Amino acid sequence: MPIDVEKLTSAPPVRAAAVWDDRDVRLYHLALGAGVPETDPGELRYLFEGHEQGMQVLPTFGVVAGGGGGVGFQVFDLPGVDIDLAAVLHGGQEITVHRPLPAAARATTVTRVPAVYDKGKAAVIVQESTLLGEDDEPLITQRNQIFVHGEGGFGGDRGPSERLPAPDREPDLVLEIPTLRQQALLYRLTGDWNPLHADPATARRAGYDRPILHGLCSFGMAVKAVTDRLLGGDTSRIAECRTRFAGVFFPGETLRLRIWETGDGYRLTATAADRDDAPVLTDARLTAGRRREVPPEAGAR
Template sequence: MPIDVEKVTSAPPVRAAAVWDDRDVRLYHLALGAGVPETDPGELRYVFEGHERGLQVLPTFGVVAGGTGGVGFQVFDTPGMDIDLAAVLHGGQEITVHRPLPAAARATTVTRVPAVYDKGKAAVIVQESTLVDEDGAPLLTQRNQIFVHGEGGFGGDRGPSERLPAPDREPDLVLQVPTLRQQALLYRLAGDWNPLHADPATARRAGYDRPLLHGLCTFGIAVKAVTDRLLGGDATRVTGCRTRFAGAFFPGETLRLRIWAASGGGRAADGHRLTATAVERDDAPVLTDARITVTDTPTPLH
């Protein structure tokens, strides 16, 4: 079979350089839609290096730091991995923040595959990548779930259930976030060059009438919205976030975010649960099983 689970999970980690500066950070935030309105001090903190409080960095930047694009396809060169990238779907994302990301750094990504699960019709590759600084100290760890259609049924472990359904009550906050028709073209500059997000012919071959917006872009938009509305615009308060990519979202559509305080009691430190849907398509699901965990107090940058 194309995936040799034992070889893949026992392979040594893949190490890659991840170097970025404030230009990369500003470009990433602009690709999420930051900077509107252009005179808002809260928006300028994402995009203007001369802001009086400094340039802040959303933790979701960590998945594209160094131009990796976020999914980390470098693991597909691992011994025992021989799959068709056309069968690959980014199913879920989880980020753990060890320290707030600096606006410029020379770092290293250390990536491994701790597990491959058998979902019957598909295999799920769990990829874990830790971003470490020049001293070897971790900045951020991300875990991706990569679905590979047609590679299941090999008799392996199905893996744990990671569903996190929305609370059974009305949301505490509902936001509508418009996106740009060229948003995917902007986000590609962060390093994800998959033509599905730019080439209409590729999108049609995949069953869509036009290119999609990257799931990680949609997720970044959601994390920014929660940061702005519920965390005083302070990205250093985010300690982790996760989501499942539940459906397509197209550039130019409006994202509807439904947000709940995780405890139901409104304590910020308990975090926030959320879902995202496409307004123009009768609230078609886009993000589900999502959560953002936070700290009560900002973490100073070092």
């Protein structure tokens, strides 16, 4: 079996360096579509180091910080895993923000696998990673679920149901976000080199007629849109965000967001407007708080 559950879940945590600077942050934001229009001060806060408010950093950047495939994706370096990337899909993502991310840092990721669930036709690898700042204190903690097709049926626990349906009323805000046909090729530069997002042959082998966009890219776009429209562009107010990746999204399509304001933040869904609102993101939430102090930059250049 390509996944040895006992070996994987009992493996010691993997520690890895995660070093980034403001160039990496700008590249990440550009890969989400930031900078349109290019003279908008609200867009420049993600891209221009001379912005009067300083460089804003979306917490979703923390998942790819360091350019090694992202916080948490060190699972492929753990013993007990030998799987075909064409069989892998990112099922869900949760990010808890302990402190806002600085625009440059020398940090450390600590990754473990607390569980592997048996969904019958697929296995779900649950990863938990913490991004530690230079002071060894946490910046973010993230958990993700990776679906591995064809690796279920080993008699394991199916896992909890963590559905978070949207409110049963009309959304408070609907946004449409166009994407570029080369969006996935841009996003790959943040460190996720899965050929499913670039190689037509790999995409066809996985059952798609062309490469698909990274789920974390569509999620990042959604978090940015909520931050811009409802949090005054202040990324330090984001305390937590999560989503379930419910379907594929193709570069060049339009992402339609439906957003509901709640007592502690916002619920949202995302669909592919070009394909009769086919679901893309569901069970999504962004929890907001007051502005928090950003740690000083660690001077990584």
